[in-house]
Every structure is written in structure tokens, then in C-alpha cells.
Amino acid sequence: MQRVSNRRRFLELAAMGVATTVIAAACAPASVSSPTQAPAAAGSPAPTQPAAATATQAPSAAAPTPTSAPAPAAGATATPSGFGKFTAQPVTAPPGYTPATGKLEIFSWWTSGGEVEALNYLYGDFKALNPQCEIVNSAITGGTASGGNMKAVLQTRMMGGDPPESFQIHLGHELFDSYVVAGKMEPLDTLYADEGYDKVFPKMLIELASYQGKPYSVPCNIHRTNVLWYNTAMLKDIGAEPPTTWDELLAIAEKLKAKGVGALGLAESSPGPSAQLFESILMGHSFLGPAGYRGLFTGETSWSDPKITDALNLLAKLIPYFNPDYLSVSWGDINDLMINRKVAMMVMGDWTPGVLWSKGFNDFGWADPPDGKGIYAFTSDSFGLPKGVKNRQAAINWLKVCGSKHGQEGFNFYKGSIPARTDADMSQYTDYHKSANKLWTDPKTEIVGSIVHGVAAKPSFNVDFQTAINVFVTKKDVAAAREALLKAAKDAGFKT
Numbered sequence: 001m002q003r004v005s006n007r008r009r010f011l012e013l014a015a016m017g018v019a020t021t022v023i024a025a026a027c028a029p030a031s032v033s034s035p036t037q038a039p040a041a042a043g044s045p046a047p048t049q050p051a052a053a054t055a056t057q058a059p060s061a062a063a064p065t066p067t068s069a070p071a072p073a074a075g076a077t078a079t080p081s082g083f084g085k086f087t088a089q090p091v092t093a094p095p096g097y098t099p100a101t102g103k104l105e106i107f108s109w110w111t112s113g114g115e116v117e118a119l120n121y122l123y124g125d126f127k128a129l130n131p132q133c134e135i136v137n138s139a140i141t142g143g144t145a146s147g148g149n150m151k152a153v154l155q156t157r158m159m160g161g162d163p164p165e166s167f168q169i170h171l172g173h174e175l176f177d178s179y180v181v182a183g184k185m186e187p188l189d190t191l192y193a194d195e196g197y198d199k200v201f202p203k204m205l206i207e208l209a210s211y212q213g214k215p216y217s218v219p220c221n222i223h224r225t226n227v228l229w230y231n232t233a234m235l236k237d238i239g240a241e242p243p244t245t246w247d248e249l250l251a252i253a254e255k256l257k258a259k260g261v262g263a264l265g266l267a268e269s270s271p272g273p274s275a276q277l278f279e280s281i282l283m284g285h286s287f288l289g290p291a292g293y294r295g296l297f298t299g300e301t302s303w304s305d306p307k308i309t310d311a312l313n314l315l316a317k318l319i320p321y322f323n324p325d326y327l328s329v330s331w332g333d334i335n336d337l338m339i340n341r342k343v344a345m346m347v348m349g350d351w352t353p354g355v356l357w358s359k360g361f362n363d364f365g366w367a368d369p370p371d372g373k374g375i376y377a378f379t380s381d382s383f384g385l386p387k388g389v390k391n392r393q394a395a396i397n398w399l400k401v402c403g404s405k406h407g408q409e410g411f412n413f414y415k416g417s418i419p420a421r422t423d424a425d426m427s428q429y430t431d432y433h434k435s436a437n438k439l440w441t442d443p444k445t446e447i448v449g450s451i452v453h454g455v456a457a458k459p460s461f462n463v464d465f466q467t468a469i470n471v472f473v474t475k476k477d478v479a480a481a482r483e484a485l486l487k488a489a490k491d492a493g494f495k496t
């Protein structure tokens, strides 16, 4: 209920979700039982109908027992979680549950610490409920932009009429403009009704999952994408508090530079992280502010706004304080730089604690990003149902696990995000999760959709945006970056 109090902002976001309808492409493998193909490397909604159906948490007498923890995804290392394990009651099937047989193939880009444990938790639930069904975990690691490699392989499969049973996709434009508008996904109104999702998901998330009045995916979480993470000991060593303004950050950065360490970690071996930092700057109170940032996608803010140039100038000032090898460091490795005291801070999403915990590292803190107090940029990971899947029963049963209270409680504990469901029990969660949940549910919080993580703008713009900022942190040419952003905005039909 509390979450729905942000409804006005939710509607603004939903409006962003339908502002454009141009199509672009979006979105891997290891098997919990046995891996299949090796991944190739590559790249207004209306509310849903009220559900008449009942929720499905009631245990049945014949409930299957949970399996042991499934194996990690191919290519990922099984790592201990620094903060412990989630204790769950055995998952139970509702009356009338039809277990699936055959195979369930799931695409995602979750191959890092935290992500793997979270995904395996969901697989554990699925396996317990569907013991005769083999899970094929087609997870493909990173790449250009979030999930780029997976997205490219998935697109080939989708366009070739060979979809997996389900795949990870962000709510909002990434979902609509990749496969929904193209008619490649099944609407999930019956599932939403059967599972009573309209009673347990915030209205905004349902709207961001819905196109022309019907939902097309099931959200599993809410990630905050603009958090300042810091190595507690490193800031303590120089007597610094987490910076609340960019000037404070620059002052701390000078002190750290004098000690020969990077202030701000950036993993720009491929585009994405610098653009994420830039969107955080852009939405900050001293630049466009949350309302101005939202306006970039609704036609209320022009992409010619001088504040965008100011934001580029600030980003240029930060570059000398990145880890010097920022153009060759990958997202997986940047976390090690922070653990090993090579960089003191990072502006990154809250999948970061999942990675740090999985490496057994707990000596980190978090804060609003500089200039971003009370602004919650977000994304939501979800799963949908492609048309023409080989095993529809398995796909439906998977979506039910993703949307379930049992599934979301354990999944988000490992992932660092908060559950999409409003009825999840977070009592085992860390202080970080609880602080994120508090901010998300505070009616004063300014919630905005992330560009880089798929919510705010269509995939083609997202790619252009990330490329423009990647070139900028390489060449440091403000005028050229300005031009590239304007061209991207024009191509996307935004106000320039």
C-alpha cells in the first residue's frame, strides 16, 4: 500500500513508457542440470484488469520438498555470501498445481556474485515444485551495456522463432520496444488474475509491465541505480564523510589522489557505467533535477538545455579521479578494485552489495549520490512469456516462481534489490535493503526511471546515449558529446 503512495510519479513514469513506440532489439547458458549450447558473444500502458483470482501461497498436502541448492551458472564461481544465507520455509505448491516436465530454458545476464545466488534461489524453488523438469540456465555474461551479449543472442533466437521459455528484461521501454510492440510476447492478464498480482505489485510496476492495457511480464525486484558505494576504511583513513555534493567529492578526490588511489571507480571496458554516472549527475538537484530529467522523455525538457552541458563539464572534471585504467576495467573487476583499496567510491546500482557480499566483503557503506539526496533512480528486472515457446507449462510455472512471495524474498536477499511485491517479509534483510525500501516507500522520494537500465527510453536511444558518453570519457570533447546527445535525442523524437 505504501508503495502506491508514489502513484503520481508512477503515472508520470508510465506516461514515459508509452510516449514512444519505436521498436528496437533487446536481450544465455548453463544448466542447473546440464548446460546446453555455449553462448556466442555479441549485444500508456493502461492498468491491468482487476484480478478475480486468489493468491497461490496455500500449501498443499502433497507439496514437493525443495531440492538441494542448484549448481551455479556456467562461467560463474560459487562464492560464499559475506552476510550469510537466507533461511526459507520449504516452498509449497498451491492446490491444483500442475508440475511441468521436459525442459525450461531461461536467458539472463546474471553471472556475477549475488546475481548467481539470487537466480539459483529461484531455480531451487522451481525445481522443488517441478522435480521432473530440467532447467537450462542460459545465462550470458555482461558485454556492451547491461546484458548486451545476452540481448544479442536472445534477439537472434526470438527473430528466428526459437525463443527460450523466458528471459530477463527490464520493465518499461526495454520490454515494450524490444518485443511487445513487435508482437513477440504473450499477454499475461490471465496469469495476473490467477495470481492476484494487482493486489501485490505496486501500480506503477504493473503499468510499466503493461502495454495497451495488458501486462507482458512479471517483475521480481526493484533496483536503485544511483547509489554512492564507498570503502569505509578508505574514507576513514582520510577523515572524510561520504560526499553530499560534487564539490565535496572533488575535495576528497584530491586527498585520495595525493595518496595515489582513485576516488571514483569506473569500469568502462565497454559502454554503460559512464552513462549511468552521467544520468545520475543529470537528474541531480543542481542540474536538471528529477522533474527536468523526466521531462527529457515527455517533451517538457529540451535536450538543448544548458544544464546538460554543465553536467558534461562536471563529468570531465571527474575523469582525472577515476581509476587510471578505467577504459579497460570490466564491471566484474571494478568491485575487486574497491575491495583492494584501489578506488574509494563508485556510483552504481544496488546489485553492487550482492557482488561485494558474495566476495565476503562487508566493509563498505552507501549514501545518496552527490547532489542526489532523495532521488531514487530505478529499474525492475522482470520475466515474460515469448510466443511459441516449446514448453508453455514450464514457462508459466517459472513466471509463478518469479512472482511468488517465497521466490522474491530469497531472490532479493542475495541480489541487493528489494522485492517488487509489497507483502514480502524483509525481516532477514540487511540494513542496506531496509534503507532502500524506506526510501522507495517514502512519499517524498523522487522516483525516476533509469535510461541505461531500460526504463526511461527505448533501446535504440539507450545505445546511442551510452555510446555518446563512452566516447566522451575517452576523448573528453564536450562539444562533440553535446552534438552526439542532440542527434540521439532527435532520432528518438525527443525535444531538442
Ligand code: GAL
Binding pocket: 109, 110, 115, 146, 147, 170, 223, 349, 351, 379, 380, 381, 453
Ligand atoms: C542491471 C540489472 C541488474 C544487474 C545489473 C548488473 O541492468 O537490472 O539485475 O544484473 O544490470 O548486471
